Amino acid sequence: MLEKTYRPDIDGLRTIAVLGVILFHAFPNSPFSGGYIGVDIFFVISGFLITSILLREQQTNTFSILRFYQRRVLRIFPALCLVLLSVLVVGFYLLLPSEYAALGKHVASGALFSANFAYWYEAGYFDTSSEFKPLLHLWSLGVEEQFYIVWPLLLAMTHHRPKLFRLMLCCTGLTSFSASVYLTYTHPAAAFFAPFSRYWELMAGGALAYWIRNGSLGVAHLKSPLAILGAFLCLAPMLILAKDALFPGWVAALPVFGAALLIASGPSAWFNRVVLSSFLFRSIGLISYPLYLWHWPLLAYLHITQDGKPSTEKVAMAIVATFMLSIATYFLLEKPLRSKSHSGAGKKMGGLVFVMVIACALGINVYHRDGMAFRLMKISPELTGKKPDIQAEWRTGRCFLEESSTFSPECLEAKKGKAETVFLWGDSHAASLYPGLRSLQEKADMRISQYTTSGCEPYPGLTLPNQLYCNEANRENMQRVRSLQPTLVILHSRWLNKLAPQGLAQALDMIKQASPHSKILVIGASPTWNDELPRILFRRYRSEGDKPSDYLPDNDASKVRYQDEQLRKIVISKGGIFASSVQVLCRQEGCLTRVYKPQPMISSMDSGHLTPEAAKYLVAHLKNLIVNEPI
Incomplete structure (x- = not known):
């Protein structure tokens, strides 16, 4: 049976994922040039945890699609709303009209969890460099939430029929993985941003949750060696892959398999118990979501204000600021809203949805008003002329x-x-x-x-x-x-x-x-x-x-x-x-x-x-x- 208790080692695994992403974005020429694979680790973790909950509720006939999305809103919306609105305010003072208009579109697509489609559409030679897109990292949230539109329904239809579930898993998973490999070499932007080329990573976590729940893994005697192998498969690509390597493709299977091995090994495996469950790793993992949300806008605005070449000292200051904002976001916003001691979950959900709608509307308004060009009406044409x-x-x-x-x-x-x-x-x-x-x-x-x-x-x-x-x-x-x-x-x-x-x-x-x-x-x-x-x-x-x-x-x-x-x-x-x-x-x-x-x-x-x-x-x-x- 699946453990219902808290898994501190999974929070520790989140730490590996988020630190890999942050170090790559902050120092792309550092040894962590492949740190972007942290996103793939996040996908496996998400697929495992969400599927675990869905299976438990579906097998006890307590599943409710409304309650499922209510939990998603309380988990995702608080920090995301804050970041979207903050980025809009800062951009008002720092960005040119064309840049601010693009930001408005990205705020709206982020609020609608469709950022991956927005960036996929923009990809090409004329696309703005990624360092100057404060919300580029929201593509992964789009992929994740789009997956959770279809995954609960697929589980509901197949979880009680093991053969059908395995057939569904094999067909959809292999198709998604094959598409990822093919598109990586033919249409890299599609391979990176398209939801169907990433679904197999979330499904890997989901499959692991299913097999653990049905007690069919049989790895108890190998849990510590497998955990060490999993850690190697997660960390090695971060150090080996080049920042411009073709990705995801088949290479993404390394961190995906590594993350699955770490989770499958359980909290008592040596690496999971001593490293991932340590106070430091567990603490960073608890704030991994706001860390992920805050780090990229801060780094992007730093690049924008520093000619695209910020000093190492200023990048380090941005990382410190990221941690400070993330801690404040977790304790002052996320934790109070998700606390079970607070009543009125429906009202909280309604309020968060309302704020997200406001953020989306503001983004659309900025986009349709040409980036609030009135801010520079006097100087913009004189500076650049007609675009x-x-x-x-x-x-x-x-x-x-x-x-x-x-x-x-x-x-x-x-x-x-x-x-x-x-x-x-x-x-x-x-x-x-x-x-x-x-x-x-x-x-x-x-x-x-x-x-x-x-x-x-x-x-x-x-x-x-x-x-x-x-x-x-x-x-x-x-x-x-x-x-x-x-x-x-x-x-x-x-x-x-x-x-x-x-x-x-x-x-x-x-x-x-x-x-x-x-x-x-x-x-x-x-x-x-x-x-x-x-x-x-x-x-x-x-x-x-x-x-x-x-x-x-x-x-x-x-x-x-x-x-x-x-x-x-x-x-x-x-x-x-x-x-x-x-x-x-x-x-x-x-x-x-x-x-x-x-x-x-x-x-x-x-x-x-x-x-x-x-x-x-x-x-x-x-x-x-x-x-x-x-x-």
């Missing part, structure tokens, strides 16, 4: 591909008499040049062929590991050059790969061999700002009280100049032409923050990609290298 439609300008999904798909026929314009053919090849930075070339086309007799792919620098001679899509895209572009014999091939990217010199030299040789009469223009990287440029301008306005200068030094222009000189030697030695972006966009005092013709606009909407107007500015200065005829 461009980057996806339309770059022809995303047609001639700039983010994932494996097919280029549109429009990427190669129809032949126009003796018009010169300009072949644009590179990554997203190359795609950002298209509006500039399109503007130049209005004055010059040229046709543009754009074949640009996300994250793919133009190295057709290299086979890059973990970039199969890029390798294929570059091979196909090489075939297009051979077929088109363009007048000019433009190569542009950030040139970040450490093999850039070798890759570029090979690319120039291969293009010359495939299309001997083509000119090759290599454009050096544009400067990368220390933070997103709109945020830099906003902070400077706040601190200086006036519109910032048109040229600012908050970027890596000096590094790009050094890179330019290395690439220039290679390009010239191979008979190509090299043009420096920083030579056009930067001066001694800094780099261009906005352009004024043909219309005022900021030079970058993020930390490095040129806006359409900035691209027109750059291409206009390079026009003599692009077209032969005078303009």
